[in-house]
Amino acid sequence: MISFKKAKTYIEKFGSPLLLLSKDQVKENYSVLKKCLPSVDLYYAVKSNPNIELLRAVKEVDGFFDLASAGEIKILKELNIPASKCIYTHPIKKREDIKYALDYGVKLFIIDNEYEIPKLIEFKKDLDVLVRISISNPDCPVDLSLKFGAEPKDALDLIKKAHKEGISVKGISFHVGSQNVNAYKYIEALEFCKDIFKLAALEEIYFDTLDIGGGFPVSYTKNIMPIDYSCSIINNYLEKNFQNCRVIAEPGRFISATSMTLIASVVGKSKRKGIYWYYLDDGLYSTFTGKVFDACDYKILTEKSGEPKACVIAGPTCDSFDIIYKNILLPELDIGDILIFPNMGSYTNASATNFNCIEPTKIIVV
Ligand SMILES: Cc1ncc(COP(=O)(O)O)c(C=O)c1O
Numbered sequence: 369m370i371s372f373k374k375a376k377t378y379i380e381k382f383g384s385p386l387l388l389l390s391k392d393q394v395k396e397n398y399s400v401l402k403k404c405l406p407s408v409d410l411y412y413a414v415k416s417n418p419n420i421e422l423l424r425a426v427k428e429v430d431g432f433f434d435l436a437s438a439g440e441i442k443i444l445k446e447l448n449i450p451a452s453k454c455i456y457t458h459p460i461k462k463r464e465d466i467k468y469a470l471d472y473g474v475k476l477f478i479i480d481n482e483y484e485i486p487k488l489i490e491f492k493k494d495l496d497v498l499v500r501i502s503i504s505n506p507d508c509p510v511d512l513s514l515k516f517g518a519e520p521k522d523a524l525d526l527i528k529k530a531h532k533e534g535i536s537v538k539g540i541s542f543h544v545g546s547q548n549v550n551a552y553k554y555i556e557a558l559e560f561c562k563d564i565f566k567l568a569a570l571e572e573i574y575f576d577t578l579d580i581g582g583g584f585p586v587s588y589t590k591n592i593m594p595i596d597y598s599c600s601i602i603n604n605y606l607e608k609n610f611q612n613c614r615v616i617a618e619p620g621r622f623i624s625a626t627s628m629t630l631i632a633s634v635v636g637k638s639k640r641k642g643i644y645w646y647y648l649d650d651g652l653y654s655t656f657t658g659k660v661f662d663a664c665d666y667k668i669l670t671e672k673s674g675e676p677k678a679c680v681i682a683g684p685t686c687d688s689f690d691i692i693y694k695n696i697l698l699p700e701l702d703i704g705d706i707l708i709f710p711n712m713g714s715y716t717n718a719s720a721t722n723f724n725c726i727e728p729t730k731i732i733v734v
Pocket residue numbers: 413415416434457458512543545546547581582583584618619620621622
């Protein structure tokens with residue numbers, strides 16, 4: 369964790385707000401997850417943070433990449449990442465994006481409904497697909513099952529339809545939801561996969577790939593199950609049931625979240641109805657976008673001491689929606705104070721806007 373003294377020297381040199389990226393942390397996260405899931409190839413989900421230096425760190429540990437748009441491919445091209453290291457996992461694709469990915473050399477795609485099949489037929493000799501199933505997870509902060517995934521009971525039908533059109537279906541994928549803290553959700557999903565593998569084999573459609581998606585959580589404000597424990601539950605199941613299959617995963621958050629720290633400054637202060645409001649130079653429209661789109665809460669660190677008082681922390685834009693913390697206990701702050709926010713590397717800068725034409729928060733590698 370960065371000290372306030374060091375944070376101030378960065379702010380003096382580069383200005384505020386500032387995101388500090390640790391490439392070593394990216395590499396560490398990748399290797400921790402790899403050690404926990406030794407038989408699984410890890411495709412870093414670029415969507416969680418497409419910063420080029422972060423991607424370079426994944427490249428430097430010989431990582432794989434999970435892509436969801438032509439724009440993401442353009443960044444990988446700049447890094448000369450071979451397409452053989454990439455998969456394209458967006459279940460709903462524009463024709464141009466399919467073509468762009470294929471021209472780059474990506475081979476493995478995902479489908480989750482029959483309307484995607486006609487888009488792929490013209491390219492069928494150049495690609496393989498996995499069928500994504502939906503895993504309902506209402507307790508998860510980001511339940512992806514509403515928007516994506518075939519119902520497990522409908523998966524065989526979809527597999528047969530694609531197969532009949534000459535599209536090579538190689539296996540099944542799922543995503544249990546992002547920041548999923550319940551390892552048994554993976555087992556629930558794997559049980560469905562096991563059944564679908566068997567049903568497909570009865571139709572003489574043989575699978576060799578299983579994609580267990582992302583969802584591996586990090587500790588933001590609450591303690592969570594250690595990752596090695598959660599993964600041991602998954603490994604045991606895979607060893608018993610999927611020995612002869614290539615298993616891949618698409619972790620985003622676990623690789624990127626802890627790699628970035630935000631330093632922001634108090635640029636305004638007011639007292640409204642007896643409560644202090646502090647206005648920061650970063651907010652919901654920028655790095656804190658994850659509070660809106662990722663249902664995420666972030667820890668705040670201050671060097672101020674004193675009696676904690678309920679206060680409001682707001683962002684810099686002219687929108688009254690731009691309130692980061694509505695009721696939080698902090699010692700009294702002053703204009704010019706800095707705050708440090710650890711674990712700001714996932715779904716933060718990735719989804720930031722430039723509303724009010726405010727410059728994006730600068731990212732520096734430390
Ligand atoms: C298809 C797909 N793969 C991987 C990820 C990464 O998930 P996570 O960051 O939870 O690991 C996501 C996140 O939304 C996704 O939609």
